Amino acid sequence: MNLEKILQDHIAAALKAEFDVEESNIALQPTRKDFEGSFTFVVFPYVKTLRKSPVELGNAIGNYLVANSGVVKAFNVVQGFLNISIADAAWLDMFGGIFKDKKFGQLANKKETVMVEYSSPNTNKPLHLGHLRNNFLGFSVAQILSANGYEVVKANLVNDRGIHICKSMLAYQKFGNGETPESSGLKGDHLVGKYYVEFDKHYKVEIEALKATGLSEDDAKKQAPLLVEAQEMLLKWEEGDAETLALWNKMNDWVFAGFNQTYQKMGVSFDKIYRESNTYLLGKKSVEEGLKSGVFFQKEDSSVWIDLTDEGLDQKLVLRKDGTSVYITQDIGTADLKYNDFKMSKSVYVVGNEQDYHFEVLFKILKKLGRPYSEGTYHLSYGMVDLPSGKMKSREGTVVDADDLMQEMTDTARERTLELGKIDGFSKEEAEELYDTLAMGALKYFLLKVDPKKRMLFNPEESIDFQGNTGPFIQYTHARICSILRKAHEQGIIGVATNYKTLHESEQEVIYLLSEYPKKLADAGRELSPSLIAQYAYDLAKAYNRFYNEVSIFNETDLDAQQFRIAFSSVVGETIKKAMALLGINVPSRM
Numbered sequence: 001m002n003l004e005k006i007l008q009d010h011i012a013a014a015l016k017a018e019f020d021v022e023e024s025n026i027a028l029q030p031t032r033k034d035f036e037g038s039f040t041f042v043v044f045p046y047v048k049t050l051r052k053s054p055v056e057l058g059n060a061i062g063n064y065l066v067a068n069s070g071v072v073k074a075f076n077v078v079q080g081f082l083n084i085s086i087a088d089a090a091w092l093d094m095f096g097g098i099f100k101d102k103k104f105g106q107l108a109n110k111k112e113t114v115m116v117e118y119s120s121p122n123t124n125k126p127l128h129l130g131h132l133r134n135n136f137l138g139f140s141v142a143q144i145l146s147a148n149g150y151e152v153v154k155a156n157l158v159n160d161r162g163i164h165i166c167k168s169m170l171a172y173q174k175f176g177n178g179e180t181p182e183s184s185g186l187k188g189d190h191l192v193g194k195y196y197v198e199f200d201k202h203y204k205v206e207i208e209a210l211k212a213t214g215l216s217e218d219d220a221k222k223q224a225p226l227l228v229e230a231q232e233m234l235l236k237w238e239e240g241d242a243e244t245l246a247l248w249n250k251m252n253d254w255v256f257a258g259f260n261q262t263y264q265k266m267g268v269s270f271d272k273i274y275r276e277s278n279t280y281l282l283g284k285k286s287v288e289e290g291l292k293s294g295v296f297f298q299k300e301d302s303s304v305w306i307d308l309t310d311e312g313l314d315q316k317l318v319l320r321k322d323g324t325s326v327y328i329t330q331d332i333g334t335a336d337l338k339y340n341d342f343k344m345s346k347s348v349y350v351v352g353n354e355q356d357y358h359f360e361v362l363f364k365i366l367k368k369l370g371r372p373y374s375e376g377t378y379h380l381s382y383g384m385v386d387l388p389s390g391k392m393k394s395r396e397g398t399v400v401d402a403d404d405l406m407q408e409m410t411d412t413a414r415e416r417t418l419e420l421g422k423i424d425g426f427s428k429e430e431a432e433e434l435y436d437t438l439a440m441g442a443l444k445y446f447l448l449k450v451d452p453k454k455r456m457l458f459n460p461e462e463s464i465d466f467q468g469n470t471g472p473f474i475q476y477t478h479a480r481i482c483s484i485l486r487k488a489h490e491q492g493i494i495g496v497a498t499n500y501k502t503l504h505e506s507e508q509e510v511i512y513l514l515s516e517y518p519k520k521l522a523d524a525g526r527e528l529s530p531s532l533i534a535q536y537a538y539d540l541a542k543a544y545n546r547f548y549n550e551v552s553i554f555n556e557t558d559l560d561a562q563q564f565r566i567a568f569s570s571v572v573g574e575t576i577k578k579a580m581a582l583l584g585i586n587v588p589s590r591m
Contacts, residue, residue, distance in 0.1 A: 188254025282333020
């Protein structure tokens, strides 16, 4: 039952019957909390044309709705706003439809494939706080698009080659003494990251020594022996030198094993992993093709460029004078590869806003090359994440390590839960699982409730609060509902959606929010914004808690009311669970 559509049709009928006005575009909005009603229709636009006062217009339409719609029980007019109160029978019909709909929260199959590419780490260091926002955002967008009826491919393009990788390799070769993740007790990605830092430390010493001989800083940076050796190692890698490749494979294996542990803790996954070592030579054919068609042009030094000045940008290099590719060239080739693999209609790149210009250029090039998928490319740009000073330690003092942050969140969740005494009857294993669930729920929710485009401040203490707009508050609401359903089962109370006649105002509010879920899901899919789902989950949990505090369930003497409220609670619990799953968040059944 689409209550909003029914109201729109009857308001259109009222305008025709009372004022002979044909109107097909009727807009409704939620009634403000300080007025009685559920939906509001603004009559101001018709005042001048019909030469009627706002009150006269509102009363005429309101009276028509009460007499003819079958779903409106009352109305009030405040200036030019017609506030409409819905009959209990209509709310109950709507809830009955939701209760019976086994696919509630899953929209119709779009018969289209969408790729969401996220994470994109470098294999020379562990994942950090920025990667957390990236991974949570990418995974959540993929979940939301899947619930919107798309076939979704979750992709990860790993940057596993280049000078930065060789820096870690060279430092390990020189200073590692055969150390392994097993012998060091370090995760593989942390071990390799340790040698990236080690390279930088020794490199800086060499730069200072060269500067002391009279070299400028720029020259010293270029001539430092370690950098020269790293560049030589990169050439060996590109030439397929067996010893270099063996070291590269060994260290990459360590890193991937470490990443997989971090991804598992994060609760994110991928359907397809691309590696830059397999894609970095792609794109050159596209440059040749673009040269022939006039999309690109060649300068006297043989370098190849594209001129985007007519599009408000500048000229962009796509091939160096020595014939080697640049990042944009690789991205063109990888875009072709992904399309050939999956024939997706949309391709979403989840990458920080420091790459806004890069993707603007890439998409314009793909369009000029006539790629059939170019219209469906989209850069989901997101802002940096900051921490309050001193809140979290970081391994190197500059970047907050993802593993450290997640562990510290789990420790905080443990302390907070024990303080509140919310683990009575839990085994040690169940308690540890709860701490992890709360920690990741707090972390994910806090990072996802903010619009992706905004730079944000992550406050660990605030995120794990059991009150307010937080993950743990919503998780606790779900656990509360599960407790109610267990008690109902023990008492033999069956949840049914029929026979109940008179709704409490808080029940009306919750049913309205439940009915909004498919619309919120569609909005989040269209805008690629998990923050809309986060806000919805919070609003629903808050409204249900109001119902819980104001309306009795087990002390209710009317069996019909009691059975309805059990059914009502079960639907709210399921909807909270579905919404939080779209954010990649698990909800506990006990707390």
